Amino acid sequence: MNTDDILNSVKNKFSADVLDVFKKSETRAIITIKPESILPVAEYVYKDLELRFIIATANHTRKGFEILYHFTKDSIGSIVNLHVVLPVEKPEIESLSNMFSATNWIEREMHELYGIVFKNHPEPEKLISEGNWAEGVYPYRREFK
């Protein structure tokens, strides 16, 4: 298996959900998908293709809230990122933590730093801001002129 095989199998299985595929190098790629399809695509990548979840990166840009879910296939040293863009007005996405525990902390962290809502999170408690941060203030949000 190589990076192309991973990209092609995701593209073929989820042709309606994949918006864009960008292969940067032999071992690095980004697959942009519709936010509502994150659960089935991530499940396929994690369970069928057996990729390991590394971490997720949220970012506030002019497009909205972007999340990159970094997955890796260790046997070939490949990092494949699932990319979603959420609207600023309603930043909501399904939580992956019911599928595997590795996203439990980072989803809570992204909620506290950016205010992104992860629906159906199994443990929606505060992780890093317990007791010492103001409510409703999301420190990593940006202001655009």
Added chain:
Amino acid sequence: MVKKTLIPIGPYHPLQEEPELFKLYCEGEIVKDIKWETGYNHRGIEQLSEKKTFDQSFFLVERVCGICSTSHPFAFANAVEEAGNIEITNRAKYIRSIVGELERIHSHLLWVGLAGHFLGYNTVFMWAWKYREPILDLFEMISGNRNSYAMFKVGGVRRDIENNKIPKIKETLDKFKKKNDLLVGAVMDDPVIHARTKGVGILTKQDIIDYAAVGPTARASGVAIDVRKDDPYAAYPLVNWKVITAEKGDVFAKAEVRLLEMYESISIIEQCLEGLKKEKEGEIEVKVKNIAAGWGTGHAEAPRGEVFHYVLTDGSNSPARHKIRAPSYTNIATFKKSCIGQTISDATISLAAVDPCYCCTERMAVAYDWKTGERILNGNELIALSAEKTSKLKNK
């Protein structure tokens, strides 16, 4: 009916180098549930990095962790160089790997010492930390600092390891190897250490995959992942070495992986030193004019596991977004699996087994009554409890 108890460990506790609160919910002696509070150390480093230039950010990410202070610059350099499509010289690659492996040795020794202390084996603690000193002295010779070496920069390293320093490094490693044989023998052949660590804090392969645990924690459960092998960087593809794994997933397996990894590190350093001799002195960096807009994902194998950095660049001289994931971030979450069902006296060593690093993730332990919330034991008492169990086993 058995009385239920809550044991808090932290936020400030000798078990841990940094603040974090663990709450062990106990029924009699058995841990039934574990919860934690983090955030005591959140320093906003990801956002600070966006305000600094790439060169300045190296000094910042070096301070993410005090123990493995090179692993973050290593991953950051990999990420920025991937974004900027920069290929560094062989000499710089060798120097990076030497620093990375020396750090693995000193960090594993630190862990072995602390694990010995938690078990009530202060001789192991004193030996391990004594043998660690000459390694730190090597760092002082190479970089001028015993910790936070400031060796890395975009396009190479800041300081050369001149050829006249090679004999001294080799001599220190030869001496250390003999001492390490003693230490490994003392830990691996001791029946009491076997009794205290075998079958304790077990993580299965499925737990590792579920929590995405990395490093020695994963390798001790038979998951052979190591970024140095899987996605080779620096000089690791240029030298011969093997990934150490164990199958049992208990505390002993984690100790075994770390102890044997030190021999691999010594071997890697020796081969890198030979490689250095073939390269021209002084060729330690390539000139980097600018980093084009784009992104880079860099990872590096720190002593505790994979460090991951994602850098988004916009063509300016600082990152537009910088994400840092330390190995303890995923490893600490495995406590839910490794501690539940253990006795309180085994909980300390189970917590310590993943070598959790709070400055990386943020941590601590105390016991509360399950129903009343009344405080029962503090960290010192927990360590004393663990030491007591060891001395009982010794006397048997």
